[in-house]
Amino acid sequence: MSDTVKFTIDEQAVEAKKGEKLLWAALKNDIYIPHLCAIKEEKRPNASCRLCFVEIEGIPNPVTSCTMNVEEGIVVKTRSPQVDRLLKTAFELLISDHNLKCSQCPANRKCALQKIAKERGLKLRQKRFKTITRDYEIDDSPDEFAFDRSRCVLCGQCVWADREKAKVGAIGFTKRGINRVVTTFEEVPLAESICTQCMLCVEACPVGALYYK
């Protein structure tokens, strides 16, 4: 069989299709690697959340598994002091800019951030960095759902669902740097945009930013 490759992840033998990305090969084999922005169908990985680091023997520094092709014989480790350090920092950076009132969040217990914390023994609190406070207004203009940017992790899952699945194109990223947000064209409320309220974006949101009312 020439279109599959064999290798190991955490000493577990794994087989995957040539050209597949390491992250998806691991997940398929029930090996968890933290991730938020990865989209399997996307040709060029977004690689923006910087959570899915792994170590590959022979490569000096951790690499993002969403961008690495599987290769015959590679030896992959999902944990190492370096990987754990980068993940912890990335995670703390994300939650330093996140509304952490989990008990009031509709995604409580289903949230991807909570899952990462649980899997990797991280806390949903951090003291290393100042908390970034935002005064975003909740957009509850749609009939059945709402959008709270203070919980958004900018993973882009909703933007992908809106463009590639729903084929609408109502939302996208705007602004730069620390002000980057997901919003509608000219930042009008969703109900006033071309949004069809198909709610595929709500389904796609891994946290509680887009939620059913």
Add this chain to the structure above:
Amino acid sequence: MTKEGLQKLYEKLKDDANNIIKKAESKPRVLVGTATCGVAAGALKIRDNFLQEIKSKSLDVDVVEVGCMGHCYAEPLAVIDKPGYPPVCYGYLDDGLVHRLVEDFLGGDDPSYEYALAALERNDVFPTFEDFPRGVYEQKLILENCGFIDARSIESYISRDGYSALVKALNESPEWVLDEIKKANLRGRGGAGFPAGIKWEACIKAGGNEKYVICNADEGDPGAFMDRSVLESDPHLVIEGMILCAFAIGAEKGYLYIRAEYPRAVSHVEDAIRQARDKGLLGSSILGSGFSFDLEVFQGSGAFVCGEATALVNSMEGKMGMPESRPPRLASHGYRGKPTVLNNVKTFAYVPMIISRGADWFKEIGTAESPGTAVFSLVGKVNNTGLVEVPMGTTLRQLIYDVGDGLPNNREFKAVQIGGPSGGCLPEKSLDVPIDFDSLHDAGAIMGSGGLVVMDQDDCMVSVSRYFLEFTQHESCGKCTFCRIGTKHLLDILTDITKGEGDSDTLQRLEELAEDVRDGSLCNLGKTAPNPILTTLRYFRDEYKAHIEEGRCPALVCRDLILYFIEPPKCSKLCNVCVGSCPTEAIFTREDGLKEIDQEKCVKCDNCLKACPTEYNAVVKLSPPVLPPEKEKKTK
């Protein structure tokens, strides 16, 4: 077309050019440096002045605009080239000097050598730039013509053997061109020093028949202006380099990505492209060779990150200028998804001379691993600011003290910042580091795009790294977690330190986050943004500690950590300039006639310190901001 045919065609081009140039040079000429640096110093007014004075004396003299000569410290500059005299360069021009030069030299026969900077050709009467101390170290390859030829005339380029490398290449083969570039070990001048030949080869190997050549002239580093100068002063050099690259890789179309803030560069390049097309040097079947290639200017919208290779291509395709993860590299998946070579302006500028004079000639210059020269914009606390070009391997000390003539007023050197916001700060003990890609990297800095800022004891290293972080944080595109949120926290921590805030963990927290942003970011903007912090922590950690532990800014820069104080023994009853200079009326006259600052009202604007006459120098800055008890007693 046969080899002989090509050669003949070129000979004809060159003869025509020579005739035009010879005719122009048979008349006295004034060459005014009107690159952006010159214009900023008033060169256009000087040009108009020359024109007026010449007209009023009814002299037959041409006034020509040339680019940057690299002696920006003496701007505005002009060269007077009068038959019978060596061409002479005059600096610090003003109306009076223009009047005098026109009257005495152009109208008479006195070259007014007392006002001359240097001659441009060896002669028996006046020294040349090469006779300057800096001339010993300088070696001009890509700046050779800058400031000495009319950038808007293709003839001046051709008459100096311009486009002969192209003719030579057309007579050889694409493989031969690639081979020379590889043999020359030409490394990319956009910052990272990646070997151009290997990049070009990867693009060839990617296959397909639609390929692109792009010149990166985004030059977003604050303080850097080498690429602009080259494009403004010698655009055909870069164009010829791009044509040679296109020939080697088999591309038919190329773009120069120039930032829109460089209007003069854009217009000079567009003119140059038009002239090259008119002469059959661009377009279909160049010089009848069957090889076709054309160029276009793309004006970038200015974001710093758009200089990053993948973001640049995205912005050319009309997408948001944001970086992508690599691989795939541009060499296989570039502009419009096609194999693309992207090189810096200077990288392309070396190509024609390597092809003309050979890879071996090039390798003789510089070091084995970094052949060729390095071009810097030398700025900050240094006497000779300007564009300098030195062989790789020159030490920082030679560059600063011999080429740059040291620090003004014999001030004490503290640090040199190399490579802009992605670079690092090196201390005195690193001054003997040779300038080459690898040595600078090992010292913690990078060659970057060639900004070099000299700093003295009045520069605070915490403020300097805060300044650069403010820049990168502002320029972060916000795509990835580390750069978007990490640079924000880095900046916040640095801001706290400049206010004396922090505890025993602060520096460790800063350093660890800086390392993680370096290791975790998606593109090189984030990966290199922590460099100013990491190098200043490495070489100037005590200065950080002084801020946090003692609330003291040793360089007396951080506003929250200083106060202004008038020393009574130095203050004079007969003077009250400082009172008038204060915008908040914080300075009052005491009963004994001396002046004092009301610390509550003082906003630390520095006006009084500047206003106090030098014979008194009574205003001082103190850090930490507490009045020494004995002084306080005296003032009471």
